[in-house]
Structures are given as structure tokens and as C-alpha cells.
Amino acid sequence: MALALPAVAGLALSGCAGAGGGGGGGGGGSKSINVLMVGNPQMVDIQKLTKDSFTKDTGITVNYTVLPENELRDKVTQDVATGAGQYDVATVGAYEVPIWAGNDWLHEVDSYADGDSSYDKADLLKPMVQSLSGEDGKLYGLPFYGESSFLMYRKDVLQKKGITMPERPTWQQVADIAAKVDGAEPGMKGICLRGLPGWGEMFAPLTTVVNTFGGTWFEKDWTPKVNAPEFKAATNFYVNLIKAHGEPGASQAGFTECLNALSQGKVAMWYDATSAAGSLEDPKVSKVAGKIGYVQAPVEKTKASGWLWTWAFVMPKTTKNADNASKFMLWATSKDYEKLVGDKLGWSRVPAGKRASTYEIPEYKKAAAAFGPQTLQAIEEANPEDPGVQPRPTVGVQFVDIPEFQDLGTKVSQDIAAAIAGRGTVDDALNKGQALAEDVAKKQTQ
Structure with missing residues (x-):
């Protein structure tokens, strides 16, 4: 997969390109x-449902482009940062939205949500609203689904071995x-465990391990700690666990590959996004539906360690179809859309983790009985302002919320993936990462 583009990273830092510029945005006319x-699976689902519901009701045709996570990040960053205007709506996450809002690259969407009485903005979970808001307090993204992270395991396999999984296990x-x-x-x-390079691939789970082992990317004053003993201990633990008992080809395995591995019975455990549970419990796509147990993210030195994330729809300022784009965003993140998924595809497939009301729907509570309460608990326990054992310079559990982290995290992850594949060492990877982090720290403290 493609990784962070240096030229794009430079644009992301500058905050000056693409702010409200022109561009083609619509591609297929005013009704497209x-x-x-x-x-991800939730995005595959919306593709199936759009034509016979949203397009039928509004006359608006939706042209989807779907890419793996790393490729998506490159594509959307390049499009938005350069003001190319190829897309009217894009999915980005809790990392990008505050930064891009500060760069004036995104339409605020508060006015659209407030203007639709049926949308019920107050129903959105507070952690999701906070993560998608700018410094002005306005929403710049609407959450499609929200997630934390937890440990998923084969109940039947552990039972046969006489093993009881703790409700909050340690990593050991x-x-x-x-x-x-x-x-x-x-x-x-x-x-x-994810070994695929990418700040949002490998380092989503790995940074939570670093946090709970007592490490951090940067201390409060921006002192970089990438090759500190705690960061090294966490990374060596992660890499050694993958090498000893992880999936084959781990250096190329991300979220999708691990989801397939667990759902097809090829692994006994998986630590990753809570949003994966809906697919695991769908017997149409999973061989292990009904056989999975769910417990909170493993810990060492912290009380909790789950991440906080939302994939959200945003509207670049370059779009020429803001009204139609906003209609799509409101529909895709609405209560009605959740009901549509439940009725048409099954209630375990609902893009949950964003609305309080979801967890009160009787059909969803039944379908998500195995994982719904654990998901909500993990989201509520996640603490982006204090995710480790020391104060941090920015918010973020599994990322550092500065533009430079996209490039920093990806480059360090490439070297760690090489170590997983037997082409280097963790110590060398983190020593190189420390030098990169020192350059980032200088920019933050100038």
C-alpha cells in the first residue's frame, strides 16, 4: 500500500493550500x-443501501471511491491539501478533523445538523462530538461510526484448553x-496484531501498548521519548508476540487482514477496533459468529488502554455541491440509516458507537449482547487528554494530534514492520524514530 507522501505532508504542515479554493467537486452534475x-465493512454496507434508499428518496446519485486505509489517507490528504476538489465528501477520522478545520479546509457541519430537526445532534456521544470539533467549538465532521479497542477471543478454543480470560487482562x-x-x-x-506500516494501521494498536507500558511519543514539553526504555519495552513485546504466535505475513497485515483471519478461524485472538465485532457476529460473513468473547483492552501500568476513534464524513470547502453533500452526510449518520442497516442487513451490522440511542434499540441490544456493553464501556473509558502515565503535549490516545505525526508515525512503523519481517531490529527502528521525533519537537518548540 502507498504510504505518506512527503510532498503532501509538507502541504499538511503549511495550512495554506486549498483553503476554500475552486475545483470540480461534483463530477457528474448537480444531482451527483x-x-x-x-x-471497512460499514462502508461496504452503505454502498449496497444507497441506491434504493437515499438516491431513490432524493434523486442524488452517489459515486463512491473506496480505498484501503493507507491509500485513502494519501488520496484524501492530497485532494484536500492541494484544493483539487475531486470529492464532495470523504471519510476521515478524529486525527484529521481538528487539524484540517484549523487549516480552513472543511465546511462546518453544525448548521446542517442543527437545521434538521430529525437528526438529533444531542444524541451523538460526547467523546465523538469533541473529537470532531474545531477550536471554535463547531462540528466539522459527522460520525459514521465510533470505536475504541478491545480484545476479541475464541471462547470455545480457550474453554477446550481450560483457560479463563480475565475481564481486563494484562498484556503478559x-x-x-x-x-x-x-x-x-x-x-x-x-x-x-497489525503489522502493516502506517501511523493509523500498525501504530493504532501499538501506541496503546506503548501508553500502558509507561511510554509516550513526547513528554509535555515536547521532549521526544521514542527510544526510551518504556517505548522500547512495549515495541519489543509487540514484535516478539507477533513473531512467536502471530499471523503469517504479519508485516502486511492490517485491520482487514486480521478481521478476515479471526472471522475465518485462522487465529484465536485479536486486539483491535470494537467496530469489528459487528462483522464477527454476522453469520453471513463470519465462521465464528457466536463463538467470540470480548474483554477490555489489555493493560500494564494504566487502568484502561483502549483507543478512541471515529470514521466521520467531512465536506471539503472545495465542493460545489454542499447542499447535496450535506444531505448525504446527514442521512448516512442518522438514526434512520441505523434502522435501515438493521432491517436490511442485520442489527449486528449497525454502524454503532456514535449515538446513545443505538444502545437502547431492543433489536440492537439483542444482536449486540456479546459486545455492545463492552464497546460503550471502552468508548467511555478512553481518555484522549490523559492516556498514559505522564502528561502529554496534545490530545490523542493512539496518535499525537499534530500534522507531522502522519509522516513520523508512518516512517517509524515502516522500520518496525521490517523488524517483524526479520530485516532489522526494534532498537534500530526506534533510534531512527527518535531522531525523526527530535526534528518534530524542534518545530513545536520554536
């Missing part, structure tokens, strides 16, 4: 919008269990 999305307990269940079934590995 172009939407760029990450290729997870490693011990992974060793015991490795090979429990033919071709089954103990655990799947």
Missing part, C-alpha cells in the same frame, strides 16, 4: 456527488494465552 471512503496474560492456544486447531495462530 463524489464520496471517498475507507474500505495475553501473551501467555497466545502461546497456549497457538495451534489449538489446524493452522490456527495464537493472536493477530
